[in-house]
Amino acid sequence: MRKLFLLFSFFSFFWACVLPVNAAIEVYQFDNDSQQERFNNLSDQLRCPMCLNSNLSGSDAPIAADLRAEIYEQILDGRSNEQIIDFMTQRYGDFINYRPPLNSGTFVLWFGPLILLLAGLLIIWRMGKNSQKLTPSELTVAEQQKLNDILASKK
Amino acid sequence: MIPELGSFSLILAFCLASLMVVIPMAGAITNNQLWMSLCRPLSSGIWVFMVISFACLAYAFLNDDFSVNYVARNSNSLLPDRYKFAAVWGGHEGSLLLWVLILASWSYAVSLFSKNLPLDILARVLSVMGIILVGFLLFMLLTSSPFERTLLNTPLDGTDLNPLLQDFGLIVHPPFLYMGYVGFSVAFAFAIAALLSGRLDAAWARWTRPWTNAAWAFLSIGIALGSWWAYYELGWGGWWFWDPVENVSFMPWLVGTALIHSLAVTEKRGVFKSWTVLLAIAAFSLSLLGAFIVRSGVLTSVHAFAVDPARGMVLLTIMLIVIGSSLLLYAIRAPAVKGSASYTLTSREVLLLINNIILVVSTAAVLLGTLYPLIHEAIYGEANRVSIGPPYFNTIFVPLMGLLAFALGVGTFSRWKKTSVVYLKQQLSKVLIASLAFGIVIPVIVTSEFNISVIVAVVLAFWIVFSIAKDIFNKTSNKETFFKGLKALSLSYYGMQFAHFGMAVTILGVCLTSHYSVERDVRLAPGDSETIGNYEFIFEGVSLQQGANYQADRAVITVLRNGDEYITLEPEKRLYYATQAIQTEAGIDVGLFRDLFTALGDERGDGSWVVRIHYKPFVLWIWLGAIFMAFGGVLAITDKRYRSKKTVKQSQNESVLSGSSSSKPTMAAES
């Protein structure tokens, strides 16, 4: 049944998972608040492999529920965030991670904006410098004299 | 008969648009006044036929004419009338019709408010808009006519509008968004007309500014409405997901913001002209990219229309022709454009350029993040797909916005040509001390914790607000009374300050909501309660309610504040009859300083329900900021100097007096 979700593509202007438009609402009991927060962060960061574009916490597709349950159990088992993300990417690839890992393939993605920003600021700096230099500043004394001469000679 | 009339009107509009491309442009080239002056009646003719066509589709919807395929797919006899009307733009074909109607309206508006525009410029502008009209009308007539009939079996009833769209949001969000998107076509057309005529001067910038402001204000509201709609409709309490379709609406806004600032420099100082033209082209190009991404299904988005690569090909062709030729024209004409004025590193010119750099880099980052899955796949093959989502965008985008907020404060005090460093330091040090003091002390006292990212955001918000306040104070201090001083300031100055204030408001909203929201998913039986802060939520139970075209489980949640009864929230879970789709309706108490958000989940066997309860501080401020920004944009348009030619000189003098610009009017100094 759930496969059919991929066949339908409803249109809306903003956010929604394809057929199950309800965000998932479930109850998980944690030992402490930091576990709860880790659970929220992980299910926000990992992508539902079945939906068009939503994270685990925003989808009530069955596989999203399964994966949330998996995260929950692994958190209770005391596994770290890195271990849980590794577990997921081993099975579903980098596709499941909304935070793409930094490697040669994503270098431009992560550092492109910074490089562009620095390049832009550098260009502005040089333009400002040049513009100052080019400024037809006040005429020098000698130039003024020359101008006066020219004007005088015309008379 | 009516749908055929609509179809026929589309064809007539197409014919007139074709004429509008050719005749006024030929007139402008051969200097034939009559041919040029035809652009006005042509644009009104196109507009009239587009309105007729749109009215025909609306009529078909309101009268349940299910023999029209598009109506049958997007409506149902049980659908309330207001949604039947909004369903006109609920699918690909109809929303394209709205897109073209709005494009025709903008070009009609240009012809109406063009009294002081030279005829040859108007002719070129409308001719360029005609090209876009022709492209999209052809697209609609060939592949996406909303008037197509189902020839054989007319269905007895329609399959209904997607329940997700049966909401007030559908009525207001798309028109505003499209007004914004499509509105950038005016700035685009002015840019192309200026490149064609070779008159890229301060006058061009002045004509373009109000149109850009208007489009930008619409887009600000449109994006805010979409975000707000997602927030209350989808039951997840989020308001932005960096989905490709959200991003493509955001990119024109970012570039449009850059354009507004760069136009100010070009108008006042006559510099950066070729850069400004490029931004004008880019803003509309990104709008077209948006249309492509939403309608081609090239990227995985939750909002895409039904995937159809054929439509994608047509749109790609339109983009190639419209954007490709304008960038070619740019490459040929722009190098000849010379800026003459000089400026220093601390001038307002350079600070506005820094604003432009930050905004353009932000746009580039959003574009890169949106398209990167494609780039990655093109290089590494489809077995290695990556996902780019909120963690990436937030990491890149948030620091850039911080930088922008900082530059905004500095820019407020800057002067054209040259700002004395001593003066800047003197002004900014006071603002800095005040914003640091307020920005650190208030969050620490209120939350009794030291959260560095919250403090940075609050300091920046105060930095903006205090800069504005100090600047207004400076500009009024030489007048006899404060209020006389306030009256002397120009509307465009107020517009600027309102928009900047809006940015501070949005920064606060985004930061405080993200950090201090309390989100609980709890299981409650009737009588159970959950407490967040000084609010206690008592779950009274769930009852079955009948709606017009759905039935709903409606929960009643009584909220106590400090033990006193405060409000009753009624989140619903609806089952729509026609589509059998389930849809949540959040129960929200909207407040200036916090929202109480409740959504209903599933029933558990023992009569208890899973309920989502959120406490979201300052969430309203996100959209409030956008309203301030849009209001600022509108204020700036109403400034006298845009109104007529005769008052130009006078208002310029006024604006110099009022201090909205410290440069002398440079219009005459151009060209």
Added chain:
Amino acid sequence: MNKRALFIIPGLLFISMLGLLLFGLGRDPNMVPSALVNRPLPEFSLPGLELDAAESIALITPEDLTGGISIINFWATWCPPCHIEHPYLVEISESEQGLSFIGVNYKDDLNEARLFLEEKGSPFKKIIVDLDGSLGIDFGVAGAPETFIVDSFGMIRYRHVGVINHQIWEETFEPVISSIQ
């Protein structure tokens, strides 16, 4: 640098973006790649589903799947596309005797699964019961039906999402199978 060249950059960027979008039009945006291709089968030890006696629960492990090419099919009775592809699976399992078809009954009601197979015939040599979907997660499955091709060394070679029919079998499965034989 020639100043004129600067003004060509926007056009070049636009053209390369257009090329990228054209490339994008030709792909399926919803395909989810598998991280398990060319990796060994995950570890598992799960009960099998016996059609007649509910009693006999023999545990199945990856070792039971080596020694020949296997086709592992995740299916469930609650999944309509599984009903659609079932007759073809029965047909192809009969004609392709060299392949061992292994079913994974995914998050299903076992009695309904038995009834379903009794009624419509079973294409499967062995059926693994994955009640809670944990084997599905280990295989990186997003739903049902999904089908994996595993070579004789227990390496996963291919993953197919969605219904299998004659055309898909000929166009995608056969080339993979003949390449690993």
